[in-house]
Amino acid sequence: MAVDMAVTFTGRTLPNPLMTASGCAANGRELHRFFDVSKLGAFVTKTVMMDPRSGRGTPRMAETSSGMLNSIGLQGPGIHAFVAKDLPWLKSVGARVLVSIAGNTAGEFADVARVLADSDAFDCVVGVEVNISCPNVANRGLVFACDPLASGKVIALVREQLPRDVPIFAKLTPDVTDIVSIADAAVKSGATGLTMINTLLGMVIDTDRLRPQLGGITGGLSGPSIRPVAVRALWQVTAAMRDGRFQTVPLIGVGGVRTGRDALELIAAGATGIQVGTSTFNDPTAPQRVLTELEALAESHGVARITELVGIAHDRMVIP
Amino acid sequence: MAVDMAVTFTGRTLPNPLMTASGCAANGRELHRFFDVSKLGAFVTKTVMMDPRSGRGTPRMAETSSGMLNSIGLQGPGIHAFVAKDLPWLKSVGARVLVSIAGNTAGEFADVARVLADSDAFDCVVGVEVNISCPNVANRGLVFACDPLASGKVIALVREQLPRDVPIFAKLTPDVTDIVSIADAAVKSGATGLTMINTLLGMVIDTDRLRPQLGGITGGLSGPSIRPVAVRALWQVTAAMRDGRFQTVPLIGVGGVRTGRDALELIAAGATGIQVGTSTFNDPTAPQRVLTELEALAESHGVARITELVGIAHDRMVIP
């Protein structure tokens, strides 16, 4: 029996939960050489800001144990070029697009959202991911997701610019003392979903040159090494929603997914959608392969719908 | 030319910077079968509390990509048994001991410190590590190191119980929005040094049983996977001390050290001492081997003293 892999977010139904992760798939053309990106539940674009951005100098990467550090610095063409070139291309191949946006100020987030909402290809957009958690900003104080108030403000402003039926996912950082309070603020301000997690702030030192390996000094840690942190974050927020601490919204899980088993781990913790990031650098077909593996695993668990597995680990605890 | 590996903490000189990490070496006898523990700069004991503790049920571990999750739950014999049996044994083999202590309340920390200070073998103690950051406590609110005030209170009370010349290291968690503020509070309250980092709060789900793999549900993530977080934490606190934001104290680096190169990375970020934890499970001689490798590396960098390398990456930044 084939498993029904469809998932629904705020009224939008996707054929399956699998997505690329922002910044780990460019804007589609490159991966489309390896597999048909329209077969994914959604394609998540590289975070785009108002203006073109060069990003940071190099080196921008360091390999770490079961992961990597990056300091790209949100390089991108700016929202106008994005809606003129990238979005129409994604639409042309039939992709459902989750557009990741950011701004230097809360107001800039809103401006980017408005340009997006007004664009011709907007009908292929199945949601907007609001990246309030990029660690690669010059001033760590600019990571909105470190503060509930700042997070809430950005979400509220973006919400105003987008049609009511367009889902908004706030992307959170795990680098906080209490991720539940940030999630709470984002949801209360209008986020219809949450994406967890962005990279952890990390650093590598070049031991030959005895200096930071990245041009940007610190960077974002990603890959399988951080998966236990992603699972924990999803678990905590799901538990809080189940406890009724705030309204239940769908979660997108991201962080260290490399196999169908990894995806299932995030789903069992509470994720409805799954993004595959760094593992795509190891295997360009990873998002598609994870989908196939996940489907087979779900089948082996005997469920009819993948959604039956969302958060299931909360119901299966053994209290010894 | 041999490198002088000696390091000094608050007036105490150790022959070298290498240490075991609390909870990753038991209390010495087991590792002494593989190498002479008195050859290490210091031996760090398993965190001990007032009373005997059974710790948590099992499973207590899960392997993760380049790391592991544990939920031991501070199993231990209690401070009285510790000073009666473990400490005298460590003294008898000539080890310099850094004793890790904890309490359920700030007052219990102080009580444990007092029993330790009054014990017969106390003269082998080169310092006390105050574990305010264990994630394996039933209530996450009990992680003192998540809050500057709670951290400061514990340190101040422990400080009162110990002779002035005994170094106190506050062990911090990276699971906070701003580790510098916690470091600041600990130092202002009398910590003569800081140990960074304890494990990250993480979780693994058993995808066959679809339930949390650990009996304790969440656990502490350790191993090479978290090294970039340790380096970053050491870097941030060192940078803050160099900026004069608070008094400069020595740091002990811990998190993912497996090789001499890893140790050098933490040293270059600002650590004076180095602890080897999880890697000891892979190689029982790891703390000793890392020392040998570190010495050779330091020599290849042409320094006369290992201390010349402490924090050196802060002076070597290239601003492109």
Place this chain on the structure above:
Amino acid sequence: MSTRNSSGAGGVVQVQGEVIATRRVGAYHHLTIVAPGVAELARPGQFAALAVGGPTTGNLLRRSFSIHKVSPSGTYGGTLDLVIAAKGAGTEWLTQLRAHDAVDVVAPLGRPFPLPTEPVPCVLVGGGYGSAPLFWLAEVLRERGCSVEMVLGAASEDRLFGVVEARRAADGVTVTTDDGSAGQRGWVSDVLPDVFRRTGAPVAYACGPMGMLQSVTRVAAEFGAVAQVAVEESMACGIGICMTCVMPVRNKDGVTSMVRSCVEGSVFRGDRIRWEAFHDGVCGVPEDAVGAPRVGGH
């Protein structure tokens, strides 16, 4: 091949071993590893902890395996034999090693099976690969004049290990499989009462899944026999430093503590284990254990 000898008591070495033979045996892989120094120290019931994955691996923790047999000298120096079931990443890697590949070994570890001081009949019970350490034990027991009765059980025929060897090593052999593909259909506990009745053995040695060990303990007790069981708890280090492998065990004064199965076991007297604390893959801390959580948790 570097050998770091233990500097204290206990007798353990860490050596860079070399695989010299690997062969499939049913569902298992039988590895012979040159590991100088191990054979001289090892006793039946002890285990070896192997590092897995090679230099670039993300699998840091050691994997533990019962020592099947050792041979102090040979063409290549002392060897160590292990029987490994491919299960997860680490055992998958180990079972794919080829001759001349290197593998880091720490051994011998744990407490061996305690031997009877008198020449008494003994029952040896092995479940699946759990029979691996029993043939060597049988040899040692027979050298001491004990008669040896073996019971080997598994889910299916391919998961039995050493049936042929058993016929040589023991005075009597009973085989059971869950599906009846070899020997008697059923569990070892179905045939055990008969074996105890027949042999009058005052001691049983068992190695296999926890459920089996518990029933061996129960049946042995029914016949007034002592069961010495080799348990299998998840282990991160194998050498006593991580505290992951604990189990609730009573000491001779009846006091229960969470003890490390890698150093105080992995062989325990079955009647000392608090079996009721285990269920469905988890084990709780009995309320009367030393330092058990008080109300409110710890």
Place this chain on the structure above:
Amino acid sequence: MSTRNSSGAGGVVQVQGEVIATRRVGAYHHLTIVAPGVAELARPGQFAALAVGGPTTGNLLRRSFSIHKVSPSGTYGGTLDLVIAAKGAGTEWLTQLRAHDAVDVVAPLGRPFPLPTEPVPCVLVGGGYGSAPLFWLAEVLRERGCSVEMVLGAASEDRLFGVVEARRAADGVTVTTDDGSAGQRGWVSDVLPDVFRRTGAPVAYACGPMGMLQSVTRVAAEFGAVAQVAVEESMACGIGICMTCVMPVRNKDGVTSMVRSCVEGSVFRGDRIRWEAFHDGVCGVPEDAVGAPRVGGH
């Protein structure tokens, strides 16, 4: 051996390759890998990205290597040859592979060396293993009637690659080593003016360390020649999705952007690269680059 063909333009495959030969050549390892589908698509100057470390590895990122040569068919199916210097964990692992070991290959990647439309003299400059892709290029150039002059440089003799092959592949060969252990003592840039003067070549192709590429570009310009250089930036993916491999490069309108060297390179016109932005292993963003940080950073 599974081959996933590209579904779009660009011509790239991901295949589970099989090493069929590996041999030491001086300081390098020369690997021949069965990789069906690559040879048909590849052109000189393109590269391959290999996964390293096997199933349990903690090294996730691919490693990139210039394609030394390809052969569309053979006893084993199409093959791919690479020349690899053991440097860190990944290349260490690759150079220790043995015949029949599996390795996952994504290739061909990047833009190839653009070929002259006329049969002109060409200068090919290789530094260290940077010479690897030049022999195949030489062959293709000569097929088009171009004469080929090669200059090979390295720190020492063991770090030269292909000096013997060069004598066959080129019309003239000059060798330099920093220490004088082979050929002329010094750098390739010491001998290049002479080569340009002698051949009057309007184009130079170069592959090697950044410093060398910059001087080839400079000397070529002095002689009115265009340098096509294959750069080596740290790459996490090799396929254009991570943005780690960027460099400041001017387009034909003189506008500088941070472009991905894996898809827009790794071959660039040397005079388009903003060499002044590189120093001591780091590369800044030129102030006039598109979207460069404004005061206050971004």
